[in-house]
Amino acid sequence: MSGKILENLNVASQEPLITPEALKQELPLSDQAAETVASGRQAIYDIMDGKDHRLFIVVGPCSIHDVKAAREYASRLKKLSDEVSDTLLLVMRVYFEKPRTTVGWKGLINDPHLNDTFDIEQGLHIGRRLLLDINELGLPVATEALDPISPQYLQDTIAWSAIGARTTESQTHREMSSGLSMAIGFKNGTDGSLDVAVNAMKSVSHSHNFLGIDQKGQVAIIRTKGNNYGHVVLRGGGGKPNYDSVSVALCEQAMEKASLRKSIMVDCSHANSSKDPAIQPLVMQDVTHQIVEGNTSIQSLMVESHLEWGNQSIPENLDDLKYGVSITDACIDWDTTEKAIRDMREKLKNVLPGRTA
Numbered sequence: 001m002s003g004k005i006l007e008n009l010n011v012a013s014q015e016p017l018i019t020p021e022a023l024k025q026e027l028p029l030s031d032q033a034a035e036t037v038a039s040g041r042q043a044i045y046d047i048m049d050g051k052d053h054r055l056f057i058v059v060g061p062c063s064i065h066d067v068k069a070a071r072e073y074a075s076r077l078k079k080l081s082d083e084v085s086d087t088l089l090l091v092m093r094v095y096f097e098k099p100r101t102t103v104g105w106k107g108l109i110n111d112p113h114l115n116d117t118f119d120i121e122q123g124l125h126i127g128r129r130l131l132l133d134i135n136e137l138g139l140p141v142a143t144e145a146l147d148p149i150s151p152q153y154l155q156d157t158i159a160w161s162a163i164g165a166r167t168t169e170s171q172t173h174r175e176m177s178s179g180l181s182m183a184i185g186f187k188n189g190t191d192g193s194l195d196v197a198v199n200a201m202k203s204v205s206h207s208h209n210f211l212g213i214d215q216k217g218q219v220a221i222i223r224t225k226g227n228n229y230g231h232v233v234l235r236g237g238g239g240k241p242n243y244d245s246v247s248v249a250l251c252e253q254a255m256e257k258a259s260l261r262k263s264i265m266v267d268c269s270h271a272n273s274s275k276d277p278a279i280q281p282l283v284m285q286d287v288t289h290q291i292v293e294g295n296t297s298i299q300s301l302m303v304e305s306h307l308e309w310g311n312q313s314i315p316e317n318l319d320d321l322k323y324g325v326s327i328t329d330a331c332i333d334w335d336t337t338e339k340a341i342r343d344m345r346e347k348l349k350n351v352l353p354g355r356t357a
């Protein structure tokens with residue numbers, strides 16, 4: 001055996017992490033929370049299958065960094081959700097993992113204390129606790145599945161997942177999604193390309209065999225059955241939006257050509273709003289208009305919203321963080337969110353029941 005060290009040369013250290021099973025023993029899903037997850041997933045399946053006339057809206061902060069603000073947001077959203085539930089199914093955006101264009105804070109799981117201490121074990125605990133609490137309120141939750149291992153710790157709490165624009169083309173993420181237990185939205189690429197999302201939908205419906213971990217943290221061969229509830233998320237890109245009726249029609253054509261379910265989510269944020277939160281309500285209005293005019297393929301929306309408007313950089317002194325303000329992309333504030341969703345419900349409440357594909 002050679003004495004030369006040839007591996008892990010760029011690895012500073014490796015530490016064991018709590019297993020998914022142990023985390024779930026510490027923080028188990030209550031019956032009430034499990035019911036929210038199961039009924040949230042089923043309602044989304046029914047919407048995608050055309051059995052439930054409503055739209056679902058994934059709405060909430062760009063990222064969660066402060067669980068107190070997230071809980072306050074969740075309790076407000078739950079009230080709004082009850083008010084509009086005849087027309088809209090509201091699912092809270094609870095994003096703990098942020099894909100960065102280059103570098104930056106990667107989310108609450110990766111760095112829960114926002115200070116580069118990267119206490120991932122604590123991040124998993126804080127994240128799971130919050131997910132349990134929101135589900136216990138009766139509000140289903142959506143997240144981005146970015147790290148291929150983290151779903152083993154959290155997926156039992158999630159009603160809908162996204163694969164982001166930066167990872168839709170990744171085989172690893174398509175494989176993982178083929179085994180996830182909920183509907184999954186694939187964003188178009190950051191350059192606006194739709195093909196990557198259409199190809200992801202094809203891939204995810206198939207079974208895959210790949211490397212992963214099981215509940216005991218044991219390295220395992222994961223053999224999946226395929227996920228039949230993949231759909232496209234139009235988020236704009238390459239400097240252009242793609243929520244307009246022409247882009248939506250082109251997306252429908254692409255899905256038809258590939259013999260895929262015509263199920264589209266419009267992301268009102270990201271390149272569809274040039275990351276300007278003030279544009280998001282305008283996108284919501286435009287999409288509402290398309291539906292009133294007869295569109296049947298748009299089944300869901302995504303909105304980035306927080307308690308307060310805009311965003312902030314992470315300050316050197318964390319005491320200077322402003323409460324309820326995003327530390328990643330800029331969000332619309334609560335009042336704007338409530339108004340935009342109420343307006344949507346008003347315009348769609350008599351339209352959606354008669355909507356036929």
Ligand SMILES: O=C[C@H](O)[C@H](O)COP(=O)(O)O
Pocket residue numbers: 062098099100101102103104270328329
């Ligand atoms: O949704 C959040 C951001 O758009 C995404 O994480 C990329 O952020 P960045 O370009 O600031 O890294």
Ligand SMILES: C=C(OP(=O)(O)O)C(=O)O
Pocket residue numbers: 062095099144163164165166187235270
């Ligand atoms: C990172 C996100 O979006 P995208 O992948 O579309 O950039 C997001 O929704 O948080």
